[in-house]
Amino acid sequence: MKGVVVKSTGSWYLVRALDGGQLYDCRIKGKFRVAGIKSTNPLAVGDLVNFELEENDEAQGIIDSIQDRKNYIIRKSVNLSKRVHIIAANMDQALLVTTLAKPATSTGFMDRFLSTAEAYNIPTIIVFNKCDLYDSEEIRSELDYRKAVYTAIGYHCLETSATKGEGLAELATLLKGKTTLLSGHSGVGKSTLINAIEPELNLRTGAVSSSHNKGQHTTTFAEMHPLQMGGDIIDTPGIKGFGLVNMEDTDLSHFFSEIFAISKECKFHNCKHINEPQCAVKIALDEHKIAPTRYESYLNQLNDQDETTHYRSTDY
Numbered sequence: 001m002k003g004v005v006v007k008s009t010g011s012w013y014l015v016r017a018l019d020g021g022q023l024y025d026c027r028i029k030g031k032f033r034v035a036g037i038k039s040t041n042p043l044a045v046g047d048l049v050n051f052e053l054e055e056n057d058e059a060q061g062i063i064d065s066i067q068d069r070k071n072y073i074i075r076k077s078v079n080l081s082k083r084v085h086i087i088a089a090n091m092d093q094a095l096l097v098t099t100l101a102k103p104a105t106s107t108g109f110m111d112r113f114l115s116t117a118e119a120y121n122i123p124t125i126i127v128f129n130k131c132d133l134y135d136s137e138e139i140r141s142e143l144d145y146r147k148a149v150y151t152a153i154g155y156h157c158l159e160t161s162a163t164k165g166e167g168l169a170e171l172a173t174l175l176k177g178k179t180t181l182l183s184g185h186s187g188v189g190k191s192t193l194i195n196a197i198e199p200e201l202n203l204r205t206g207a208v209s210s211s212h213n214k215g216q217h218t219t220t221f222a223e224m225h226p227l228q229m230g231g232d233i234i235d236t237p238g239i240k241g242f243g244l245v246n247m248e249d250t251d252l253s254h255f256f257s258e259i260f261a262i263s264k265e266c267k268f269h270n271c272k273h274i275n276e277p278q279c280a281v282k283i284a285l286d287e288h289k290i291a292p293t294r295y296e297s298y299l300n301q302l303n304d305q306d307e308t309t310h311y312r313s314t315d316y
């Protein structure tokens, strides 16, 4: 039988049959390795697997193989080993949920997520949630700035209020029929948004904790939830160390599309756009054709790349 891993809790995997949608508790038969990745987990949510039912228990199965992944995202493991943890596989898109209300998302965090998603070829939709709380002039102008910046470089942006119901119809159309990775800091309203679209799911939501205004962690394992209108949501534990593998081997500017486009006009083909002469990126920045926060994020990430040779913590 063919199925998709919808939850993984250590050695057991909850697998949904592609045909019929029934759920099975599965174990892995023997060991199998996926070429090219040293990961702490052999299977992740979203993986497509082949499995057989146990002879004595029709609710349980044994996974004997995994299909090639279309894409996947990883997190560095907590220790300094080179192993990574695969968070999810085979996504059509990511939904980056942010907010300008508490706990406010920084542009640095957004750009780090976006460059990573770009590197993994995961198209991303940006949501500004809790818009019912955007009551000051300062927040409204920050919202205008971010919408202008991210729309100009090709991201679909939308404002939502999960609690007041704003923007939900538009969000639902974007999610319909797709497998979407739900991402963003804890406390920004990811679970509340999904519940508002699909009340039956009844995902656990958490009040924003008063200390540090950071959300509490209410999700522990990545999990895939089906949507009645078609499509799936992959909910993840607050993504913290969402990072790139071997990013140091690659030119970071590739993952900042607007910087990459302009860099072709730099005098030096290996220009890093720091303070090289006749740098088209610096000129574009002076002419307000590249957003200052994007350039700043690029420099910060470049700096991180230089400082360490391996995995980066992206926890802000």
Ligand SMILES: Nc1nc2c(ncn2[C@@H]2O[C@H](COP(=O)(O)OP(=O)(O)O)[C@@H](O)[C@H]2O)c(=O)[nH]1
Pocket: 129, 130, 131, 132, 133, 160, 161, 162, 163, 164, 184, 185, 186, 187, 188, 189, 190, 191, 192, 193, 204, 205, 206, 207, 208, 215, 218
């Ligand atoms: N005012 C307001 N509060 C929201 C909104 N969305 C979520 N919240 C609140 O923010 C807190 C965290 O929400 P939750 O969905 O658990 O965030 P998650 O950690 O990203 O899944 C909860 O107290 C929600 O009620 C919104 O659009 N407006």
Ligand SMILES: [Mg+2]
Pocket: 190, 191, 192, 204, 205, 206, 218, 219
């Ligand atoms: Mg949540």
Ligand SMILES: [Zn+2]
Pocket: 263, 266, 267, 271, 272, 273, 274, 276, 278, 279, 280, 281, 282
């Ligand atoms: Zn340059």
